[in-house]
Amino acid sequence: MRTRIKFCGITRPEDIDRAVECGVDALGFVLWPGSKRAITPEVLEALGRRVPAFVTRVGLFVDQPPAFIARCRPHLDLLQFHGDEPAAFCTRFDAPWIKALRMRDGLDLNRAAAEYAGAQALLLDAYRPGVPGGTGEVFDWSRIPADYEKPVILAGGLTPANAGEAVARVAPFALDVSGGIEAAPGIKDAALMHAFVRAAALRECNHAN
Template sequence: MTRTSARRPDMPRTRIKICGLTREADVDAAVAAGADALGFVLWPGSDRAIDPGRLAHLAARVPAFVTRVGLFVDQEPAFIERCAPWLDLIQFHGDETPEQCRHAPRSWIKALRMRDDVDLPAAAAAYKDARALLLDAYKPGVPGGTGEVFDWSRIPASLAKPVILAGGLDPSNVGEAVRAVRPFAVDVSGGVERSRGVKDPAKLHAFIHQVTLTQTP
């Protein structure tokens, strides 16, 4: 599962994105715990989905310097445009082509599900305009939120794009994940929940604490 990666004193810290936020209390708790980014699911096929009106309400609670990320799955450009005023970053989590992503109204990242045949260097070249690649576990028919971990050793030690690591992370394994992969960021949703779509403040703090511990040489 792990790969060898030396800890350099000058290595930037790993950022933290809490995804699937649906409630005011969870937005506040994630910010208080020290999250760098908050993810809002705008794809109606998810049981953590919110609509544009709810997005506007929740996004207004997010303070400066915390990034608001909107997750979309093969959705119409007009809908993404409608949501864009309350977002800082777009997350394309479906089968969007590089050309489709380039027309995003905000800077964007591309999620890749780690199928057996995925070629990460080729994907990094194809999605060269992405701000980062988010790597998630692959489960047929499920765009994301599988709660499953993939083999981190499949990630090359160096990619042309920053890596956001997702897939089955929780307070018990995120420290190991950061030490193994040294990603630019980690992304969690179900791993910090008490029930589907409801975050647990204690798990949020534990998750962020475990990431913070890895930053100490």
């Protein structure tokens, strides 16, 4: 099965256009104000209108009020919860959702899969205390069970240099990249965007042959 690709931390309309040219499956918009890539609901509405059909608009939230998430919901296709939200909270918004897990020591992935059984997938990211994501760090991919029952979205320190290796070693449902395709936080680099997609696709082609 083809590995999907999500470009996260989109802040500019021109980066939407370039990402779509690359053929990505999803675009991530950070609605948590603590991020260097954060946008407002007003900006989300404008950017969301620019995303064409069949490209998924994903909103990233971190332990935020339900009213704020509900305000953003009409402009999103998928919700991504990156904080300590329990499953009961994630299901409140009449929308498909994914749950991000930071790979801290002792995390039981099978238990998390059962706890978040309603999630479309689990996004696995590197762990740094006090930082909900976007660390630019790679965790030990061998910690992911080969027979893991939930679709895995792999995040954390991905770049064009390791995207192919990630596909080959993990065979995830999707790759999620932000800083690895940027010239600066929230400013995507067109050459890196294309290189990332090529690297992931090339490894898949080589593996298939």
